[in-house]
Amino acid sequence: MEWVAFLIVAACAVASAVGLVVRANPLHGALFLVANLFCVAVLYLMLRAEFLALAQVIVYAGAIMVLFIFAIMLLVPGRAETGPDPLGRARRLAVPVAALLGLIVVPLVARTGGPAVAPPPGGAGAIGRRLFTDYLFPFEVTSVLLLAALVGALTLAKRRSTP
Amino acid sequence: MVPPASYAALSGVLFTIGVIGVLVRRNPLVIFMSIELMLNAANLAFVAFGRTHGAADGQIIVFFVMTVAAAEVAVGLAIIVAIFRARYRINVDDLSLMRW
Numbered sequence A: 001m002e003w004v005a006f007l008i009v010a011a012c013a014v015a016s017a018v019g020l021v022v023r024a025n026p027l028h029g030a031l032f033l034v035a036n037l038f039c040v041a042v043l044y045l046m047l048r049a050e051f052l053a054l055a056q057v058i059v060y061a062g063a064i065m066v067l068f069i070f071a072i073m074l075l076v077p078g079r080a081e082t083g084p085d086p087l088g089r090a091r092r093l094a095v096p097v098a099a100l101l102g103l104i105v106v107p108l109v110a111r112t113g114g115p116a117v118a119p120p121p122g123g124a125g126a127i128g129r130r131l132f133t134d135y136l137f138p139f140e141v142t143s144v145l146l147l148a149a150l151v152g153a154l155t156l157a158k159r160r161s162t163p
Numbered sequence B: 001m002v003p004p005a006s007y008a009a010l011s012g013v014l015f016t017i018g019v020i021g022v023l024v025r026r027n028p029l030v031i032f033m034s035i036e037l038m039l040n041a042a043n044l045a046f047v048a049f050g051r052t053h054g055a056a057d058g059q060i061i062v063f064f065v066m067t068v069a070a071a072e073v074a075v076g077l078a079i080i081v082a083i084f085r086a087r088y089r090i091n092v093d094d095l096s097l098m099r100w
Helices: A004-022 A026-046 A050-073 A086-111 A126-129 A136-157 B004-024 B028-053 B057-087
Strands: none
Touching: A004 A026, A004 B004, A026 A050, A026 A086, A026 B004, A026 B028, A050 A126, A050 A136, A050 B057, A086 B004, A126 B057, A136 B057, B004 B028, B028 B057
């Protein structure tokens, strides 16, 4: 039963990832990526990481993808990637090379690890307790990083008043 | 019971698709979304490996990766919008010089 659910969700995840790469319109790609993020959230739930599944939907599918769609709408959707491609031959070569990478990576990661042991507590309480005890310093560094990103994005987006 | 190795293999497949997207597409926004796809594949591998050890540390690292990804998206999209404002075209092949 669990295998059936896993295979269905995995097929959806792979199909939406392929859709992101294949579709010419970046807006379609963004919607495919949202579908893919939801599939990964379901996989997190199946791995008993409940807090991460919710954070995935709220942070990724909610906040980050809205930012992406804002940028796509701002930059005139569908106008890029037209005209002749001077690097077309190299790009066609990139697909088999990347597939070779996949042939190396997939068996490698599938061979590591062992059988599943008792699942660690993945609820918000357990994760939060670890976050504020063992991982307190990285957590505080993260807040500084977010502040730096905020200031950086503001500086980049500001129009220059004097050239 | 699905073994964590299946989840890890799926994350490898998703990562490869992300690599193909970065190499093949010309629109920087699509390249950016492919990078997000690769980050997600790595996150899935973290959670799967954490499942084999019975420890929550993998999930906490995923939480940090999500935070860094949010910061990266904010700055990266600001850069792309700034480039578009200056050049009125977004095509990564046009941007071979690191100056205005």
